[in-house]
Amino acid sequence: MAKLQLIKPREKRPREKWRNFTDWFNWIIMETEVYDFRYPVKGAYVWRPYGMRIRRLVESYVRLVHDETGHQEVLFPVFIPYEFFSKESEHIRGFENEVFWVSKGGTGEERLVLRPTSETAMMPMFKLWIKDHTDLPFKVYQIVSVFRAETKATRPMIRLREISMFKEAHTAHANREDAERQIKEAMEIYKKIFDYLSIPYLISQRPEWDKFAGAVYTIAFDTVMPDGKTMQIGTVHYLGTNFSRVFDVRYLTPSGDWEYVHTTSYGISERVIAAMIAVHGDDKGLALPPNVAPIQVVIVPIMYKGTEEAIMREVKSITEELTNAGIRVKVDDRTDKTPGWKYNYWEMMGVPLRIEIGPKDVENRQVVLARRDTMEKFVAPREGIVDTVKELLNVINDNMRSMAWEFLRSMTTKATTVDEARKRLDSGGVVEVPWSGDNDCGMAIQQLLDADALGVPMDEDASKDISGLRDLACSDKQANY
Numbered sequence: 285m286a287k288l289q290l291i292k293p294r295e296k297r298p299r300e301k302w303r304n305f306t307d308w309f310n311w312i313i314m315e316t317e318v319y320d321f322r323y324p325v326k327g328a329y330v331w332r333p334y335g336m337r338i339r340r341l342v343e344s345y346v347r348l349v350h351d352e353t354g355h356q357e358v359l360f361p362v363f364i365p366y367e368f369f370s371k372e373s374e375h376i377r378g379f380e381n382e383v384f385w386v387s388k389g390g391t392g393e394e395r396l397v398l399r400p401t402s403e404t405a406m407m408p409m410f411k412l413w414i415k416d417h418t419d420l421p422f423k424v425y426q427i428v429s430v431f432r433a434e435t436k437a438t439r440p441m442i443r444l445r446e447i448s449m450f451k452e453a454h455t456a457h458a459n460r461e462d463a464e465r466q467i468k469e470a471m472e473i474y475k476k477i478f479d480y481l482s483i484p485y486l487i488s489q490r491p492e493w494d495k496f497a498g499a500v501y502t503i504a505f506d507t508v509m510p511d512g513k514t515m516q517i518g519t520v521h522y523l524g525t526n527f528s529r530v531f532d533v534r535y536l537t538p539s540g541d542w543e544y545v546h547t548t549s550y551g552i553s554e555r556v557i558a559a560m561i562a563v564h565g566d567d568k569g570l571a572l573p574p575n576v577a578p579i580q581v582v583i584v585p586i587m588y589k590g591t592e593e594a595i596m597r598e599v600k601s602i603t604e605e606l607t608n609a610g611i612r613v614k615v616d617d618r619t620d621k622t623p624g625w626k627y628n629y630w631e632m633m634g635v636p637l638r639i640e641i642g643p644k645d646v647e648n649r650q651v652v653l654a655r656r657d658t659m660e661k662f663v664a665p666r667e668g669i670v671d672t673v674k675e676l677l678n679v680i681n682d683n684m685r686s687m688a689w690e691f692l693r694s695m696t697t698k699a700t701t702v703d704e705a706r707k708r709l710d711s712g713g714v715v716e717v718p719w720s721g722d723n724d725c726g727m728a729i730q731q732l733l734d735a736d737a738l739g740v741p742m743d744e745d746a747s748k749d750i751s752g753l754r755d756l757a758c759s760d761k762q763a764n765y
């Protein structure tokens with residue numbers, strides 16, 4: 285009798301992150317019940333409980349870093365009167381085709397826009413609140429829904445028409461110098477946020493032709509997604525007096541003159557969560573940095589006949605110790621699932637650390653630890669479990685960050701010829717090429733390479749060895765960047 289070799293059909297791997305990123309991403313946010321994009325409005329989706337727990341952890345850190353740098357939280361109406369919205373010509377030109385109108389409300393007497401961002405909502409109130417130089421610097425932020433009728437295809441959590449976790453900060457200053465000090469502070473705030481989420485980033489000043497509508501200049505944070513494309517995850521804008529002039533926001537200087545305030549604005553959205561999922565996830569599922577993992581440690585008891593009592597006593601005491609130390613713990617003592625099933629499930633949910641406890645472990649006063657980031661498994665003494673876990677969670681945060689930075693660096697290369705640049709771009713990622721700074725040449729480079737410019741790198745370690753290089757498109761011009 286031939287032995288039937290029963291091979292479990294390889295479960296149809298739902299998606300391979302590196303092979304088909306978008307399918308993988310959409311599968312993972314649904315499979316883990318973070319999000320639900322079946323809501324029947326294009327670009328407006330549902331955050332489910334597990335996703336909300338991640339979101340709240342991210343938001344509380346975003347609030348912390350803004351509160352501790354002198355920003356005050358406010359809440360503005362979602363409606364912007366058309367006459368405010370259309371005051372700043374650049375801004376209206378940039379957003380005109382992207383706004384949602386309130387077509388009817390009561391008698392529909394005034395034309396209202398749903399805020400796509402809130403400069404034109406805030407300026408009229410700044411005018412009422414700011415009178416004197418002692419009112420400056422004035423720094424507020426809000427985390428709200430904003431609405432953009434995106435013309436490009438919408439994508440769950442990435443390109444939305446209702447952006448529901450839009451943190452926008454708006455600040456006013458006595459002069460350009462103080463406003464640019466604020467720009468630097470905003471960049472440091474974003475670095476802290478992305479470091480907290482273990483997301484790597486490139487920082488560049490956007491070219492003139494791709495800055496925020498109404499800005500003097502825009503500085504952007506981008507990350508490289510698994511499909512080799514970049515995603516803008518945060519932006520900082522110096523707005524000069526472009527808005528304060530048209531909204532007449534002035535202050536009395538110490539010498540008794542009236543001056544327009546200089547303003548800035550800087551924003552991030554739920555895209556930062558999408559970036560975190562994309563950068564750290566793998567084919568097993570989510571991999572969440574401990575800082576924002578709703579469950580940081582899942583405990584799986586391994587039950588054997590007659591030992592349940594001892595094991596659950598041990599599980600209970602470890603859970604208490606970890607919880608009292610502020611660690612987010614979950615015990616999975618379901619009896620209808622095998623340990624193996626549970627391992628796969630909690631790996632898919634992205635829980636950074638698993639503790640397994642069986643009869644042998646209770647006997648030997650030890651636990652088995654399993655890391656989600658490296659998938660390593662090892663034994664640790666029961667004694668001092670709180671410190672062991674705390675230490676390990678930090679190690680995991682740092683390791684996830686450095687693994688992600690390694691990937692980003694591998695996707696950022698340099699080229700000095702069109703062919704070389706094209707070759708680099710074909711394998712995805714970002715290529716740095718010599719540019720004179722002339723806008724027409726910059727746009728010609730985009731055409732030549734059929735790629736969009738991120739801008740001029742502002743990372744500290746961006747090497748400046750451009751001596752003798754010519755502009756990639758205008759070879760008669762010396763490269764300056």
Ligand SMILES: Nc1ncnc2c1ncn2[C@@H]1O[C@H](COS(=O)(=O)NC(=O)[C@@H](N)CS)[C@@H](O)[C@H]1O
Nearest residue numbers: 401442443444452516517518519549550551553
């Ligand atoms: N359609 C969208 N869906 C999701 N996130 C978006 C969308 N559009 C922009 N964002 C995110 O929101 C950030 C800020 O948007 S922005 O247009 O660049 N800047 C502003 O609106 C400024 N007023 C600063 S708040 C962007 O860096 C990007 O990460």
